[in-house]
Amino acid sequence: MHAHIIETNKLCKTFSSGGLQQHVLRNLDLEIVDKEFTVIMGASGAGKSTLLYALSGMDTPTLGQIKFNGTEISTKSSDELARFRRRNCGFVFQQIFLCDNMSLLDNVMASGLLISKNRKQLAAKAYGLFEQVGLSNQDYKKFPAQLSGGEAQRGAVVRALINDPAILFADEPTGSLNSASGKMVLDLLTEASQNGQTIVMVTHDITSALRGSRVIYLKDGVICGECALGTYEGEDEGRKAKLRSFLTEMGW
């Protein structure tokens, strides 16, 4: 196992429209350390989500390289990338993106069956995860429309974790939730991280960012600085102050 699960080399992403070029990511060199909870912060338009999509193979970079466990993924075809994502990545988004016409359990199973054919084993794993995230067997038989935002997002976390992804990508996972539900989802991610799950999360919320062990600040598509916070072990004023002063220094 590599110490760096992802490595980028001069990663660039340029969006062009009508002859105008917008360099969203510029010569970005970044390593994502295995089993670490990495948080990407930055102002709106700094390229946070673009970076997340490039790292996770949902989007291809314009220039530069991305190596996942030493394998170049920036040159893969879109089919290859889809297979890569299916095997290696879990995703949690701000919008929950569950299939409305399937129960929560079916949503999770559908995701799991892409990889495993052992329905029984998969179901057992799903039940375990549902229990872990605090969803009862009444809850996961419901359809997404019958769930609260927080419940649905916890369901989405289960779906992201069902295939034991090598890395979990979260794009503003608490963005659409109230603070109580948000905290539950954050607790879940923290717990997963403590169990050795590698996580990359994009957020512009300080409370969410506090859960990370390493905070990277993006500005105009360039890494402006990073702050090592260490493993999260509950609310800690010192940790908060450290993050705050880092963000102030970065011009947050």
Next chain:
Amino acid sequence: MKIRYYLLALLVVALLGIGSVFLLPAPEYKPNLTQINDVAALLAENMDQIKNDRSLLPASSYDYAVIDAEGNLIQATREGLSESVYAALKNGDIIVDIVQDGQLAGKVIFAHDAKAQWQAYRTKLQIMVAVILVVMLALVLALLYTMHAQVLRPFRSLKSFAGRIAAGELDAPLKMEKRNPFGAFTESFDLMRDELNRARANEQAAERSKRELVASLSHDIQTPVSSIKAVAEVMELTAEPGDAEKLKTIQDKATQINTLVTELFHTTLEELNSLSVKLTGVPSNHIAELVHASDYLDKVRAEAFPGCLVQADPVRLSQVLDNIIMNSYKYADTAIWVSAELDDGGFTLTLRDEGPGVAEEELPLLCSKYFRGSSAEAKDGYGLGLFIAHHLIERMGGRLECFNVSSGFAVRIWLGLDE
């Protein structure tokens, strides 16, 4: 409101004013003769008793005083009336004789309030004139304000606009106000600015091409003049003493011409610094495209460039690549190997040919102005290509180095990454 409405209103008010002053009725004096005669007749009947009995005075709408034939006051309807004929005449009162049996028994003086009437008339007239003047004044002020806003103010902005034009600021357009009666007028001013701007740009372009022409001509002049000088030197060796002196003059003059031409050349190159360099993030694959665009003889063999964003001015960079590739065509005429790599925070582009290279002692001078290496003698050129390339790359914050490699000559360009 438009000015003509104000003028119309002013005219209407003036006419109304003049008309009403003329039409105002003057106070008229029309005594009620019947009543006066009745009073006089009644007084005549009771003349004797009236003196003692005031209540016998006949009622009348007039105030009046009765005097006897001797002119003494007998009775009056109130105090303060004219009490003698003289006073009555002075006041403009009506005096009627009281006749008893054909004999003058006295006079009755009817008071006339002409003064009060005239006073009232005057007050009315004053008010009317004052009102008319106030209205006209208000209209005139409004008219002046409108004229100021619609005429003077635009003129003032036009004045400052003309000032800016005169100062050479041709880029700021003239702000035109809506509903301005001079809209079309000011618009033509703005068109004039546009035209001036265009004319100036043309002039600058012409000036630039003229300078380029001068630069190339002055170089072209230097070559034949050098030949003349060389021939004169050779002839001087075998010439008669008289001719030798003339040949010496020819050499001196040729040297002088060369100096003058060099000076001319220098002044046209002073402008190199004013070339604009705009740095942006240039994708490395775009640089590869620029290399190929400069390579019109298709001699470049390029490796794949590492992907990154380089800080450069694409227009100037293509000028630099043009110069380097042109040089290679001219002096080596072989394949040009182009490679790029990333190192210490920068992007290095190396262009290498398989030509004879440059004498080792000439390498440090390659990038100086007008330097032409020993291999350049048979080729045309000004010795400016690498000088300009070096200058532009430095302006982009990069470095340009020339060196010999085992197989030929190489130019290495280092540019910073866009961060």
